Amino acid sequence: MKFKAASALAALAFASSFAHADFLDWSDTSIGYRYGTQFREPYNRQDIAKNIVNFTHADGFKYGTNYLNIDVLKSDSKDSDATETYIVYRNTLDLGKITGSSFAFGPVRGLGITSGFDWNHKNDPGYASRKQMVVLGPTVMMDVPGFLNIGVLALWESNEPNSIDRRYYYKTHPALSVTWAIPLGDTNLSFEGYLNWIAPKGKDEFGNNTATETNFDGILWYDAGVPLNWGKNKFRVGLEYQYWRNKFGNPSSVPGSLAKTPQIRAEYHF
Template sequence: MHNIAWTRSLGRWTAATVFLLAAPAAAVAQTEFHYQYGRLANPFSGARHFTQILTVQQASIWSLGESFVFIDILEDGVADGFNDLEFYGEWYPTLSFGRLADRTVGTGPVRDVALIGGINFDGDANVLKWLPGVRLSWDVPGFVFFNTDVTAFIDASSGLERGGAPRTTDSFMFDASWGAAFDIGSQSFWFTGHAEYIGAATNELGAPVKGWILAQPQLGWDIGKALTGAANQLFLGVEYQYWRNKLGVDEDDNVAQLWVMWRL
């Protein structure tokens, strides 16, 4: 998987807010711009470089489900074939059984069940992954949303033959994502993020691709509200990234990064 800018599965569904979840069935969308800065590992060389990540992401609700898409642009300032002004993206549309049936589908803390169809793509490494699966949306006190996804992780990449990263055997993914808004005194905060496990595989050269754990919690202070009174627009905070077996090799990330979010 050399040269893949997979440093962000970031914030799958993290753009969802009370506004989106309370919206009517008509389509509604929310767009965000994120900036991150931190010292991340090149898993194939072991070197660590300060990396800038600019993200454009959008969460939306349509009549029968939801959609989340983001595109990252990554640059680490080092011409080493990894994160060299690279782009990477993911898209996750869902089809809600509750919206199809026009009633609550679930029991106990499960408030909805949905089909999910994800796609992960990397331009420079010619990587393409399909992630069909099932989502459970949970009713967790204090959280705006809490979702768990179980999907296949199907490799449809072009592989070495066309100059890309090595193709791999298929695997699976488990992901949990969340968002919670809270106040401390007069200050407002947004706690969001996701954690995933992707199972082990084998690449087309016969080499093992280790299963990995990636967790990316984010904590943001509503600095726009604090300084100007304009709430839910500009956040300043930190993202902590823990990535065990980054991109399937024996290298880890364990780092805090500057995180700035501008919400339209």
């Protein structure tokens, strides 16, 4: 599938899902803040502090779910005081809901098709990423409290940084994507996050071989709104840890390609 065709499919899923907002089964929207001092960027040997504000929306509708997250990341002087915006959208269509048939078996609750896109813009004076990526592939939805989804996705990625005068398209490549949000018993705690294993995407725009990328991000949340009498799932605080190996496909020989980043986090739900 060509990049433009995949882009059109993702855009269609986005538009059709939100066009039926009045028919949502459930909806959750939040704003949040997180902070860490050990972020890394490729070709930068220093630990970087970042303040991050995010807007997140998730919902369920007749045939599946939507997820939208917008991060605005502000780096300190070790990353040129850069500001980055990163947008992620995912739509998962539930095949059982669409067909009226059950796809449950063993530990599996159902099967789906996931599509979506990533988009970013960073204003640093060096690389200045302008990433665009479309994703598409099957998803297995596990039968657990909360949710645990495992997807095998095809990625169509491109970039147009400062150093080149055209948009560069990487080789189409696969990824294993795991996302979860699991409550921990009857406590006010939950464990949420994602794990992306991304295969090499061929040569980068400078002719270098790319490497297998591993990005784990886990959050232990505490529902602080309950003891504050604000209501359940209104205000949460958490401890987050990100492990990112071969960041953006850069091999381990590149300084800054490995990040081990603890963070503090808080979010308010509308």
